[in-house]
Amino acid sequence: MSRERGAEVGATAQWSDAASGGPGRGDVDDRPREECGVVGLFNVADAAQLTYRGLFALQHRGQESAGRAYVAASGRDILVDKGMGLVSEVLTEPGPPDARLAIGHVRYSTTGTSSLDNAQPLLMRSRFGPMALAHNGNLTNHAGLRRTLEARGAIFQTSSDSEVLAHLVAHGVAQRWLTALEGGAHQLVGGFAYVVLTPTSLVALRDPHGIRPLVVGTRGGGVVVASETAGLDAMGADYLRDVDPGEMLVVGEQGLSTRRPWGPLPAGPTPCAFELVYFSRPDSRSHGQSVHRTRRALGRQLWEEQPADADVVVGVPDSSLPAAMGYAEAAGLPLDFGLVKNRYVGRTFIVPNQNGRTDSVALKLSAVEDVVAGRRVVLVDDSLVRGTTAARLVQLLRQAGAQAVHMRIASPPYTHPCHYGIDTSRSRELAAASLSRPELLKRIGADSLGYLSQAGLQAALPGQGEWCLACFGAGYPVPIPPEEELAPVEGGLP
Ligand code: SF4
Structure with a gap:
């Protein structure tokens, strides 16, 4: 079952300054707002609580809503906690200590309204079973994809572009989940990073131009991903590398593997320079410094x-x-x-x-x-x-x-x-x-x-x-x- 505690949290949340010590979200009033931050953990002890820590470190990337999804103790279902407000206001419970797989999200809306419906992670159920996803960035072709999917009978639950990927998976012709996800990712255009959770796997996906950041690290033999290295640090993970532009990193019981939904990339990466000018935390590392x-x-x-x-x-x-x-x-x-x-x-x-x-x-x-x-x-x-x-x-x-x-x-x-x-x-x-x-x-x-x-x-x-x-x-x-x-x-x- 899915738990969405957001309605009650949203009703009482007070807006206040981000508490993460990030680079000053809210210091001034007319700066661009960051889109979102994401984290993901696979086979890490106390993953639900660590998600809180990772999101807390990424609070500067979005302060409208926060949430996490984790695999239940049964190992067969995904539970979601999310709501409107800061991480500390929404994720007030530590989460079950036995959760070892989780993803998390902080949001500032760039497409879609600022509402609980659009808070992430999004939980979807399809013929492949439950799947939760969290997204940072923007799909430039989401309007066309959405129209096509709706014509095929898809019923969208949110006004956010993030949901498009879930419907592409559900409406794909592939028989295997990973193939369906790869096929869905192939259709996405824009600057984006996704983390996707199933009861047995974590997927980290980065756009072919590497516009939005995503890094991968390790903790206690498990795998941890985050929008910035400061998120890894907060979760006690050691940085391994950036998720490559155009890479779909799959972490499952078989270990780590890489898929390339877009095939060989025709052009070099073009990561967002404004991340370094303003968005990212000063203690995050990019390009080795x-x-x-x-x-x-x-x-x-x-x-x-x-x-x-x-x-x-x-x-x-x-x-x-x-x-x-x-x-x-x-x-x-x-x-x-x-x-x-x-x-x-x-x-x-x-x-x-x-x-x-x-x-x-x-x-x-x-x-x-x-x-x-x-x-x-x-x-x-x-x-x-x-x-x-x-x-x-x-x-x-x-x-x-x-x-x-x-x-x-x-x-x-x-x-x-x-x-x-x-x-x-x-x-x-x-x-x-x-x-x-x-x-x-x-x-x-x-x-x-x-x-x-x-x-x-x-x-x-x-x-x-x-x-x-x-x-x-x-x-x-x-x-x-x-x-x-x-x-x-x-x-x-x-
Ligand atoms: S550098 Fe590119 S991705 Fe970054 S804010 Fe500017 S246009 Fe957007």
């Missing part, structure tokens, strides 16, 4: 390209602090905490109107007069998406007596919406797409504004490979659907 180290490199590169005549460097807490550190190092300027964050203010992206949103910045961040008064300040932020927060921060620094404020952004202008699982699906939301540079400078009220270049971003990112830089105007690595195929983004910003 910590995200923190990468962000410092971005800050150093930013100084090379966009120096400023200033007395002190101030970073926007928390996610921009490593870039500010790198900028200060390269510039030979002091780094100081000219902005402090009130960690006890509730999340601001549910504030319903622009006035409320702007005011919430002042509630959440304040300037330290001792640090900035009478000084020329370089204000370093990791990204500038909608621009409203930047304007308010510049105003706060000026009110605290800053003589000049030079805004420096440790990524290129964010000019294009993301269609691979981030909540910026409309160009008109993006300040750099709708305003000229002088107009943008006027909007934020700084003395100067400088961005990192695309080439500078690529130079500072680790590894030799390519990256998805589509939101920075470098072209979409996966074709995006025509406008009419795009589902409205729920939970995004006005």
Whole structure:
């Protein structure tokens, strides 16, 4: 049987700041929101409780809903706990100590509404038996797939794109479950990572371009997967490797095996650069180094390209602090905490109107007069998406007596919406797409504004490979659907 405790949890949940110590979800108000985070465990003692720990570490990737699915003591069925709210609010029970297989999910909706129906994991029953799945990312072809499946009689339980894979499995012609899953995966297009649970197996699946992250580790002889290495760390697992782009990693009683639903890949991977700019936790590792180290490199590169005549460097807490550190190092300027964050203010992206949103910045961040008064300040932020927060921060620094404020952004202008699982699906939301540079400078009220270049971003990112830089105007690595195929983004910003 399936247990869905969400209705009661959702009725009492209070929205509050993510408690994970992640890179600052909710520090500012107009950043893109991460799509989701996933974990999976196979043959690991106390898997249900460890799922809680893994999700807690990934809380920054989604704060609307949380859930886990685990294999019951009978070994024949899957139980689900999920609800609206933070991990600590939803998963209030430790879970059965004898569960050894589990998956988990935290969600911020990018397609589908923010409701309990769409909370994950999703539990499906088909001729193959029970199957639970959890998904991070976005399927760019989900609207067409859904129409086709509905024409074949599929009845969708959610408005989320995640469910498409379950119906592709159920409606596939294959006689074996794994073959059906592989055939279903083959039809998916976009940026995505899935974890899939059956009573006897765990599958981890990553899109052929490797846009969304997924890593695999081991604990006590079992297998653990997570969206970020920080999730593995929290579950006491040792990192083994990334799940390869286009890989379907199958973990079962026979051990580990790999399938390639998309066959040999025609192009190299293009992982999401914005994961390293902003989304991922600074203590996660990517391409052999910590995200923190990468962000410092971005800050150093930013100084090379966009120096400023200033007395002190101030970073926007928390996610921009490593870039500010790198900028200060390269510039030979002091780094100081000219902005402090009130960690006890509730999340601001549910504030319903622009006035409320702007005011919430002042509630959440304040300037330290001792640090900035009478000084020329370089204000370093990791990204500038909608621009409203930047304007308010510049105003706060000026009110605290800053003589000049030079805004420096440790990524290129964010000019294009993301269609691979981030909540910026409309160009008109993006300040750099709708305003000229002088107009943008006027909007934020700084003395100067400088961005990192695309080439500078690529130079500072680790590894030799390519990256998805589509939101920075470098072209979409996966074709995006025509406008009419795009589902409205729920939970995004006005
Ligand atoms: S478009 Fe931007 S946010 Fe979206 S996957 Fe590519 S780099 Fe990441």
